[in-house]
Amino acid sequence: MPLTRRELLRMSLATGVAFAMPSWLSAAGASPSPTWTRRLVLVELDGGNDGLNTIIPYDDYATYDAKRPTLAVPESGLRALAGVPSIRLNYNLVDGPGSERFRRLWNNGELAIALGVGMPDQSRSHFRGIDVWNSGSSAGTVWNTGWLQRSLTAAAGITADTVAHGAILSRTTSNPLAGPDVNVLALSKSDPWDSYAETFIGQAEDLAAAPIAGTEALQHVLRVQSGIITARSQLDDRFAWDPLLNDDHGQATAMPVFTGDSGNALFPSGDFGNQCRAVAQMIAADVGIPVYKIHIGGFDNHAGQRAKHDDLLAQLAHGLTGLRDALQDKGRLADTLIMTYSEFGRRVEENGSAGTDHGTLAPHVLISDASNFSGANRLHGTYPSLTALDGRGDLAWVDGTSIDYRRLYATALRFLGMPEDVFDATYAPLTGLLTA
């Protein structure tokens, strides 16, 4: 059998330079420090998710229904959750072959919901809005670094040489890890048969180790390059790729396989499902990356929203439930927190073209093992009033009642055991949502 170019390249590498292991991943077989067994998966709902059609305010369904003559989810499409009569889930979050998705997670004690999340004076610009959410700043302030970058660089044991602090799948232009001294891997898929990890290995496979020399600028480039080479070696090791056993598409032979993962049974087909599977594989393979960001786009629906949004919610629930099941399958659910975010919610009243315009507050979900949640309170906050709106007809920020988005971040940082003082003030983790 003739060797492919890729195999030739890989074999040439195998005889080449030996790569140093990063200290915090330690030598093969040794465990990383306990803190770093925990993982955060951020799920960006790109475009501004319509929270009102995702988690429906059932206490004031009449107002909701009246303000959305074509868009309101009808009674037949509402799904109740045990113990929380004030809200209903959109049926796309529950209905699906084989499981009840978010309702099953809720009944397992694995799903928590935060209502009315946002900030005062929220920007209604996609651009500015997501920038604020990624940086963790206040609405009127511009910070150049991401909230996770600040926490990671402040965390003990993390150095500029650390292989990879985070992995971003799919869309990479908005980034809560932005800033100096963190290594962020961009994992994209060039080939539907490849996994994200393999695509990364492929992108990096022919990088040659070079001595760190030249001007300061060039030395910086070469240091980053050296970090990539080490990360490549990590991914290679964890997935135990054997070039002689690959098929034509370079499928790794030791990629973790999850119970029930065939076709689209566990994960939805398409990009988002692939991202969920890839993250599950990397966490299951114990790749030493603490933070992952995945992305699902298409939420900016100013016209003809209903069908498009329903489909996105179905993908979201299918993918995240699949991710939960895969992690559970490998015993990693208790180590992992999954959390959604989005640049803003949408206006209460639908617009003239059966869509919604940019708004403010929105609900978000957190998923982990039940042991990480307090059973008593997994619904946090109260639904913002549909009648006491702000000047633009949006859900109004109410001091003391609305949930500042940075409290979700503080919750995640508490879960990861990382520094929380990375904002302009102290934001308390959501007590009762995750047991600290």
Next chain:
Amino acid sequence: MDHTQSATEPQQAGSSTADTVLACATLAAVPLVLSACGGGGGGGGGDGDGDEPAPLGPAITFTGLTIAVTTSTAAAVHIDAVAADAEGAAAFRLDGGSGTVSRPRDPGHRQAESLYEFAISAEGGMGSATGTCVVRINPAPEDILSESDARVLSLRHLFNRMSFGVGEEELGRWLNVPYAEAVQRIVDAADPSQTTQRPPSAATFHVLTWTEYDRLSPAEQQAYGDSKGDAISGIYAWWWREIIRTRQPLLEKMALFWHNLLVVAASDVFEPRAMWGYLDLLRSNALGSYRDLILAIARDPAMVMFLDSNSNVKGRPNENFARELLELFTLGEGHVYGEADVVEVAKCFTGWGITDRQVFVLRQDRHEPGAKTVLGSTISFADDDPEQVRKDGEAVIERVLQESRVAVFICEKLWDEFVGGARDDGMIAGWADTFRGSGDYDIRRVLKDIFTSSAFTAAGNRGNMIRSPVEYAAAIFRATGLQPGRYIDYYWRASQEDQALLNPPNVRGWVGGLQWISAKTLLERRTHMAWTGWEFYNHGSQKVPERLDGVLELLWFATPVAQRAYVDDAVLITWDPRGERIRRLLTDPALNCK
């Protein structure tokens, strides 16, 4: 070029700084004369002797260096290469002798010249001798190359920094022009009216009013939105094409500089006509007066939309523009102004807005009446003056421009753009005086100062900045003379590398510098350049220069030895040696530096 100079006649030691000999011990009965020549860190690298020894240390590497030692009995001793580690300790091979480099006198240097003491011994017909000689070995190529080579290197640096890289033809046009005159002529010649193409469709995009828009059916509204997106993409492609093909690259470079200072994001504004107007404004004023530029940007419809000026009205001031004017456009955070000034400046600009057709308009009826106090000065025009709205806003800008801080602030940004590294406040203060002049803020004048300054021209500064994604891609095309198949592809590729042209990440623009390169962006750069190499190689209508190495050499500095070997090894690895070689050349890590 052969750097070996085996002198057969004794030379006067230290007679010329063009030699690398500063001083040399004269040994008893054995007059040693050293002449040395080296390829240094600059450029070629590959043109030294064939059997270069492996570098001995990681920090400082000189290749192609030969020191010929001539004794009175003509027993020549050659030193093939010298390398020193960070402490300056090194050894070198000496045919017929041996020597060591003790330490550089200037251990804190970056890539500037260094003085090395050689303990050297030689044996010849008259016996052996030892001694010390001090040799200036450095990668400052002017000192060791012929004068024309030195000029190439100076011009190459100029074009790599003030422009987007350079090709052989463009460089050749300036080779016989003295450096300072070249700077003068390039800066003076830039003419915004000269473009390589007609304006994009966005220039004539028909703007619907909200009333007209609301009358459209949902399908028509969708189509209108789509046509906006297409027209805005057309602006991206237009600017990319201009950057790559322009004959006045300084102009586009400065337009990009102002874009990064006076940020407007197309994805936020999402109005093609206004975005084109904004880019046109930046280009038209790129090399004029900053006073004119700042006055114009305050009235620019895209800026009005981006910073919410339209909702800055009497009784309900929106401080967005006022804050950025002080913080990002003129004074900088923590300088001169306070929060109270932001409030007062916002009042002065109430009523500055746009019409439903996105034309700038001054609305006295939305203007906050009364006197305002800005930076301690009172701005007071009569409330019944129908021009009060205009006069208040313009008075703010005039007042702010009286602050000497403004010129310093802009010159700091120019330092970061063109020189990089730790700022020299003294030099910046000098530039700022030039810039401010008598209050006209002449951009051309200060640029001439900058490009002829010692900080800019210093050899040690070469190759010590990171190219932005736009600069990297544009440099490849400008050097090779090739063109992208589709310019818009490069918009998307650069955006994956975190520089979406006309869409900076936030109102502060791109941070740039070393931050351009992360694990993520470096891999994106490599992937995209590999695609470019593939396109060069496989879309046969364009001819890849046979001497791609030589052409790209105009763009790079100090390629690591191992990387050159890696490029040269392309032939060993793959079934497609030429394609692989092109790809490896285009992804040379040194190309990230300018």
